[in-house]
């Protein structure tokens with residue numbers, strides 16, 4: 441099936457009371473794992489990459505957004521289920537514009553250091569540009585806290601104010617709004633408490649689809665309730681990297697790799713392939729979330 445718009449996937453999710461997942465990949469194996477899961481379960485899906493990681497100043501090797509866009513677009517176009525391609529949470533506007541040129545059909549800008557006025561102006565520009573290219577724009581009002589597993593701490597965030605959110609959506613014309621309702625980025629070892637009254641208030645005030653980031657750190661029950669109350673897209677990332685790491689860790693513990701043919705470990709795709717095993721481990725986690733989101737067996741209906 442072809443690349444389809446994120447808006448179309450979200451609207452189908454709203455109409456059929458489920459949520460579509462955005463599963464954030466970082467390379468070819470991880471993005472293919474997401475597609476494996478979607479095809480296996482007949483789920484519509486949003487694939488893509490994190491702009492803040494690809495564009496990070498700390499990278500020792502600079503990345504080219506065109507490589508990621510071309511890869512994602514080609515995968516989306518050659519997959520059995522409907523797929524949208526998101527460049528998520530990029531901190532640089534040129535990267536988002538180049539992302540659109542490279543084939544992403546949804547973009548999201550993130551910068552919590554600027555004023556609301558500036559944030560509105562930037563998003564107005566992005567909406568004009570993206571819509572001209574047939575792409576969608578997501579933005580976040582409020583700020584999700586970040587969990588830090590090394591210190592077991594959570595940073596200060598800011599819950600989304602429904603009035604401010606409605607005003608922002610009206611002013612900018614964005615297509616989807618990410619909200620902070622108790623959800624936390626990067627949270628793994630505990631679960632966040634969601635403010636369901638705030639979700640209800642937001643659903644009433646805000647006219648575009650609502651998005652819940654920080655899916656890894658939310659219990660299945662709370663995810664289901666949030667979706668029930670109108671969240672139609674959920675972002676998941678951390679759990680995929682954890683699944684990859686656990687799988688590789690286990691492999692290295694169980695195998696004497698120095699005595700093995702490296703081609704068996706990497707690249708042949710057989711029983712002994714460590715990266716194939718890790719790809720399957722990621723896909724398993726993605727399937728688990730797809731079942732919670734209720735998007736399984738929905739792809740053929742779109």
Ligand SMILES: [Zn+2]
Nearest residue numbers: 625653654675
């Ligand atoms: Zn996020």
